[in-house]
Amino acid sequence: MKHSLGNETLTIYLEGEVNSANAVDVEKEIGQIISQNSFKSLVLDLEDLTYLSSAGIRIVICLKQDYGDVSMVKASEEIYSIFYMVGLHKMMKIDKQS
Numbered sequence: 533m534k535h536s537l538g539n540e541t542l543t544i545y546l547e548g549e550v551n552s553a554n555a556v557d558v559e560k561e562i563g564q565i566i567s568q569n570s571f572k573s574l575v576l577d578l579e580d581l582t583y584l585s586s587a588g589i590r591i592v593i594c595l596k597q598d599y600g601d602v603s604m605v606k607a608s609e610e611i612y613s614i615f616y617m618v619g620l621h622k623m624m625k626i627d628k629q630s
Contacts, residue, residue, distance in 0.1 A: 533558075535565045542571035547580035550588030559591050566599075574599050579606035579629060584614060596624055603627075 534545040544565055550558050566574070574595060592615075596602045603625035607615065612628050615621055 533561045533565065535569070537569050537571060540570075540572040541575055542566070542569050542573070543575040543577055545577045545580065547582075549583035549585075550581065550591065551583060551585040552587045555585070555587035555591060558588070559594075562591065562595070573601040573603070576602070576604045577606055578604055578608070578611055581608070581611060584611055589614070589618060589620070592620065593623075 533547075536543045536545075542565070544562060546558075576592065576595075592602075592604070604615070605627045606629045607626055608629055612626060615626050620626065
């Protein structure tokens with residue numbers, strides 16, 4: 533999983549699918565990236581994310597609870613609509629792909 537750090541912002545680039553089959557591994561990899569970096573805000577870049585199940589939504593909610601300043605960028609219309617339906621747009625900033 534790719535990531536970058538700049539201006540005290542850690543950006544993690546999610547790609548492919550996050551579903552019940554791989555959510556534990558995705559969460560573990562995100563945890564390793566987070567533990568190896570010092571940051572004040574966390575950004576999830578969703579440009580290359582094609583599918584997100586409820587297991588993936590749980591990961592996002594846990595990140596928000598644990599780190600506070602969490603936002604998402606480049607969400608596809610489909611992914612954004614999932615977040616909107618479950619009310620995550622009220623909890624954090626979510627930008628759609630342009």
